[in-house]
Amino acid sequence: MSAGDKELFCATRRRFLASAAGATALTSVGVAAGTPSPAEAQAAAPTVAVAQTEAFRSEHQAGIVTFPIQHSTYFAAFDLVTAKRNDVAKLLQAWTLAASRMTAGDTAQPLGSGLTLAAMPDAKPNGDDDGSPDFSAMSSDTGEAIGMSPSRLTLTFGFGAGLFIKDGKDRYGLARQRPAAFVDMPKFVGDQMAETRTGGDLSVQACAEDPQVAFHAVRQLARIAEGVAQLRWVQCGYRPSSGERHLLGFSNGKGNPSMTDTAVMDKVVWVGSEGPAWMRGGTYLVTRRIRFAIEHWDHMPQAYQEQAVGEIKYSHTRSAASEDDEDNPSHLRIVTPDRFTMLRRSYSYNDGANIVAERWPPWRQGLEYDAGMFFICYQRDPRTGFINMFDKMAKYDAKLNQFWTHEGGGLFACPRGARDGEFIGQDLFKAR
């Protein structure tokens, strides 16, 4: 983080900071003096300067051990639709520049400038000669985040297997750079991974304190990518403003290694000398869209839920009864031994409800919540991380597996962060 980044404070903050400042006002006024109405609290709010910026340029990519974890995410996977290696490199160059601007609270590019990869120095992947449209009159920014705080926006980029080899073809001459740890994701017991929600050649995870800021960032990156990469699937997610409960009502993220302990993160998250040069300081990302069968779960006796999870629901304490049952292990009993093989950074998702009709007795046909967990984890090696742990869960976490379905996701290699003047993944594209 440069000194300049550290001192970057947002000048245009409105309600978010009024809320924070409202707390200040309440403290000084004192509770006994009466609670000001929200309108009064806003009016009394002093202007305070708060760092709302997470540095984009650093040794590791931001958005992985960034703490506290931001409250909103917008995740996008892209398919590359170009045949040219240089197009991909130029896209990453354009994305890096746009990300460094947006994470600082700025627009993706200067207002008034044309929005096309052709505007990048020596980049012409989308030039006039290939029939792509002329975007010179388009808005250079879609506008919905103008005037908003940077909201601790982070943008984390990843590479899917398809960047290295797709349908048996080495499209970009990168196949030999694929790390040994970057295996194809196996199919686990019970997996119901929909093609339309799975995979992708590139990934972008936007995290921010505000959902509009997160979406805005991906929207600009998708526009910049036009003609080179197109959206394959997206997923919104949120984390509750306090507490750590997922939508089954139990604790989430317990037993995570400490994100602020750099020695632990070096051991668990960051690729070291075992990886190829371009991947050192990077990490592997696994995401899973896990739909919860909420209506079914909500009909189960609480005692069953607690045995399945291995935790007392209302007190959050571990349940001794299920701990002792070797033959019928709880979720926590299965996963706890391996908990330090990955850093979990999951979000809940809530995409409303869909109409379903099932002949399962006897509960309900009709509208079913489309909500659950957007599971996210980062690890130094997916084989010893997610794959090892989830293989056990898929086989033995029998009580809980009935109540969730893994519908989509992906495995992505996230290279190290881009330092000044570099672009994300530069070492990979310079490797021969």
Next chain:
Amino acid sequence: MSAGDKELFCATRRRFLASAAGATALTSVGVAAGTPSPAEAQAAAPTVAVAQTEAFRSEHQAGIVTFPIQHSTYFAAFDLVTAKRNDVAKLLQAWTLAASRMTAGDTAQPLGSGLTLAAMPDAKPNGDDDGSPDFSAMSSDTGEAIGMSPSRLTLTFGFGAGLFIKDGKDRYGLARQRPAAFVDMPKFVGDQMAETRTGGDLSVQACAEDPQVAFHAVRQLARIAEGVAQLRWVQCGYRPSSGERHLLGFSNGKGNPSMTDTAVMDKVVWVGSEGPAWMRGGTYLVTRRIRFAIEHWDHMPQAYQEQAVGEIKYSHTRSAASEDDEDNPSHLRIVTPDRFTMLRRSYSYNDGANIVAERWPPWRQGLEYDAGMFFICYQRDPRTGFINMFDKMAKYDAKLNQFWTHEGGGLFACPRGARDGEFIGQDLFKAR
């Protein structure tokens, strides 16, 4: 708001207030002294007491002129599946009790109690004799909001036309109580209202500062309703933490009447002596799920966008050029004269993306954002409010109408608030 409500402060606050308190710490330490890391700011956060409660019991229902508007909503429409008027009354009684508890930050019912309408005094709509399942072992609360702040939760209840008459049938003997203002919603030019996203006999709008708290509340109400009412459609929404821009990038909610001016709200929002007794102090709610054609919009020249809206995008100022064009009016020119006929309280929504294939030239087939506006307005009379204004928009707002589709929504009569000992809609069910 009772004195007890006013003094209800949440004892279990975590990150939300740590964020507020972090601002306090920064103010006293001073920016020049260096920015504490987020972890340090959290560690230094003093415990402050902040009112996070909106009163449930009052003359008008909360969640309508509640200000500032909370950042999250979860809206649900229900179909009544009972033939008995008393079942509906008992459901509203149970919902009122649960709402008064949850808006105060409590569980829907005491932990450990059985979750069934049969637990309500003299209510047996879901009793043993009709074959409904025994829920006595079910968790009394699904748990995901335990330990969280009330987050300014409001729950606003409404009645759809189907409560009064459905398929020509007066199911509950309430047809003669239907107000004259509660007309059937006309079909407007361009409407593409999907049956599965439209209507409903009952509505619940949960608004809160936290999406998990809002969803939790509707989830409990849906569980309580089992056997009497079932979910028909739902919609999540959010408002950005600052600024007032919708996802087309222009300003949202400009020219709204003042929510804190009670004389104006009496004139615009609250039904007076013109309505039937049970509806006085209530209001009419119109919602519309308006999907934006974001990818198409983002390809339009900025000058076109500004002419369509009637506003300069980046500065938020009105555009004189389009104001002067009588024959080709801007959106703002069309809606501004009628702006004080309703109170708008809209949210943006972002449900990710869907796969579409259209033969529209020449832009893109593939993934399309499923995002836009969940339009919400409250008015004293929908005929002079939404219906009058939207009829003009549907016909004349031609430049913008190409870029959005009204996919669903509803019209609901929201009765006055429940005072101590009353339940929502009590006057209606006592009327004969």
